[in-house]
Amino acid sequence: MLALLADLGLLALLGGLFGLDRRAAFQLMLSQPIVAVPALSLVFGHRPEAVWLGCVLQLLWMSAVLYGANTPPNETVGALTSAGIALLYGRHIGPVDDAVLALAVLLGAPTALLGRAADQRLDRAGLALAARADAAAQAGDLRALARVPLAGLLRVFGSHAALITVGTGLGLLVAWGLRAAIGQTLTTGLAALTRYVVPALGLGVTLAMVRRRRGLGLGVVFFVVLLVVLGELEPGALP
Amino acid sequence: MSQAPTQAASPAPRIGRWTLWRVFWRSFFFLAASNYERMQNVGFAYAMAPALGRLYQGEALKAAMARHLGFFNSHPYLAAAVLGASIRLEERVAAGELPPEMVVGLKRVAQGPLAAIGDSFFWSSLRPFAAVWTIGGLASGVFWAPLAFLALYNLFHIGLRAYGLWVGYRDAEGVLPKLQQFNLVKLADMGHFALGAFSGVLVALFADQARRSSLPLGDGIEPILMLALTLIFFLSIRRKMPTIGLLFGASLALLGYVLVLNGLFPLW
Numbered sequence: 458m459l460a461l462l463a464d465l466g467l468l469a470l471l472g473g474l475f476g477l478d479r480r481a482a483f484q485l486m487l488s489q490p491i492v493a494v495p496a497l498s499l500v501f502g503h504r505p506e507a508v509w510l511g512c513v514l515q516l517l518w519m520s521a522v523l524y525g526a527n528t529p530p531n532e533t534v535g536a537l538t539s540a541g542i543a544l545l546y547g548r549h550i551g552p553v554d555d556a557v558l559a560l561a562v563l564l565g566a567p568t569a570l571l572g573r574a575a576d577q578r579l580d581r582a583g584l585a586l587a588a589r590a591d592a593a594a595q596a597g598d599l600r601a602l603a604r605v606p607l608a609g610l611l612r613v614f615g616s617h618a619a620l621i622t623v624g625t626g627l628g629l630l631v632a633w634g635l636r637a638a639i640g641q642t643l644t645t646g647l648a649a650l651t652r653y654v655v656p657a658l659g660l661g662v663t664l665a666m667v668r669r670r671r672g673l674g675l676g677v678v679f680f681v682v683l684l685v686v687l688g689e690l691e692p693g694a695l696p
Numbered sequence: 697m698s699q700a701p702t703q704a705a706s707p708a709p710r711i712g713r714w715t716l717w718r719v720f721w722r723s724f725f726f727l728a729a730s731n732y733e734r735m736q737n738v739g740f741a742y743a744m745a746p747a748l749g750r751l752y753q754g755e756a757l758k759a760a761m762a763r764h765l766g767f768f769n770s771h772p773y774l775a776a777a778v779l780g781a782s783i784r785l786e787e788r789v790a791a792g793e794l795p796p797e798m799v800v801g802l803k804r805v806a807q808g809p810l811a812a813i814g815d816s817f818f819w820s821s822l823r824p825f826a827a828v829w830t831i832g833g834l835a836s837g838v839f840w841a842p843l844a845f846l847a848l849y850n851l852f853h854i855g856l857r858a859y860g861l862w863v864g865y866r867d868a869e870g871v872l873p874k875l876q877q878f879n880l881v882k883l884a885d886m887g888h889f890a891l892g893a894f895s896g897v898l899v900a901l902f903a904d905q906a907r908r909s910s911l912p913l914g915d916g917i918e919p920i921l922m923l924a925l926t927l928i929f930f931l932s933i934r935r936k937m938p939t940i941g942l943l944f945g946a947s948l949a950l951l952g953y954v955l956v957l958n959g960l961f962p963l964w
Binding site: 480481482483484485486487489491492495496504508511512515516517518519520522523524525526530555559562563566567569570580581582583584586587590591593594595596597599602603605606607608609610613642643645646647648649650652653654655656657658660661662663664665666667668669671672673674675676677678679680681683684687688 | 724725727728729730731732733734735737738739741742745748749754755757758761762765769772773811815819820823824827828830831834835839842845846849850853885888889890891892893894895896897898899900901902903904905906909911916918919921922923925926927928929930931932933934939940942943944946947950951953954955958
């Protein structure tokens with residue numbers, strides 16, 4: 458139990474740091490699922506599962522884009538919660554099979570919406586920070602102005618850390634209960650979800666971002682060409 | 697805030713290279729305290745602060761801080777060009793060569809077009825293209841592919857951020873035509889073609905993975921199924937159906953189908 462709590466604490470720290478990169482600081486794309494989720498596996502292990510999760514979660518949340526004042530679902534919260542559930546399940550409860558991966562995706566996805574609500578709340582709270590900056594300007598105090606973004610960063614860090622940790626903790630409980638309860642039929646159904654439905658949905662989301670019809674046509678051509686190539690390969694030629 | 701120059705024109709003071717580096721560092725925190733009313737105003741003023749501190753004191757400093765706390769909303773990377781240009785103009789305002797309204801006017805004019813270009817290039821083209829390229833690498837067993845993603849993306853991100861700031865500082869409003877020469881809109885278009893092509897590759901790779909997973913369907917049907925599902929989801933999303941709704945709807949439909957197939961829920 459203590460080991461699980463320690464892992465959750467570490468996840469909170471990492472989640473908060475990745476959350477900062479998403480919008481408030483740097484924006485180096487460390488917070489993207491394709492980077493953040495495999496990075497978590499450096500700490501929590503289960504690299505193949507983390508790589509698969511990073512890929513499909515990146516596709517699934519591809520359209521979460523920070524255009525202007527738009528507040529999309531928070532893909533970092535959603536992805537890291539899903540990854541936290543799967544990886545901590547593997548460390549503390551049992552093997553991470555396709556059914557657990559499906560449960561992790563399903564349980565983590567709603568937290569992206571909670572993350573959006575938290576982001577909107579933070580932007581509203583930002584009005585108070587702007588007022589503090591105005592007061593610093595009226596006083597001509599550059600140091601006071603410099604403290605305002607720091608307060609913003611702390612709020613963003615806390616929001617991400619809290620959401621990811623609580624989401625993962627609750628998700629782990631639910632995943633543990635469900636995985637123990639479901640039989641072979643639903644296990645097969647969840648595996649089909651993992652192998653077919655979730656990747657296909659992610660690919661659908663990604664294709665919908667293509668703004669040029671000829672780009673879609675190219676996609677079909679490349680699909681057919683690669684299919685022919687893969688058909689020529691020995692099974693297992695690719696990992 | 698909008699007072700006329702109060703001192704006789706004198707050679708414009710320069711903020712120095714070290715201050716420009718401090719501004720560059722602070723530009724990474726543009727969105728640290730964003731808000732719905734004036735958007736990125738706090739981040740902009742925070743980034744400008746080292747330069748303003750070198751140029752002004754007393755009431756002039758207060759006025760300068762206040763004019764950079766006005767509404768500002770642009771793309772966080774390309775906004776560095778506005779920062780650089782604003783610093784150059786502030787130097788001339790401090791020397792009495794220009795009225796402060798020039799700085800505010802430049803920000804007002806530049807923020808919109810730069811936001812549109814940055815959103816189009818970085819958010820809707822480079823990021824998805826680099827991501828699908830990386831996923832293709834990972835699916836083919838290249839485990840360092842995320843590092844390549846970071847390198848490719850940040851080559852453009854940090855490169856354009858630094859270029860914008862330094863050229864903005866050197867050329868003031870002349871930075872906008874300089875940025876246009878990169879033709880980012882055209883590059884964004886090309887990114888969409890590449891995104892479409894790589895997405896096709898990914899459909900085939902995921903179908904291949906499914907074929908070799910614990911759940912093969914046999915008879916080579918996996919690619920057809922994967923393509924069909926992808927197209928169904930693609931069309932649904934084009935019709936504005938939410939991703940999470942589709943995820944849960946498809947999951948319920950699939951699990952229900954599996955249960956019905958097994959008849960009378962024998963395992964529950």
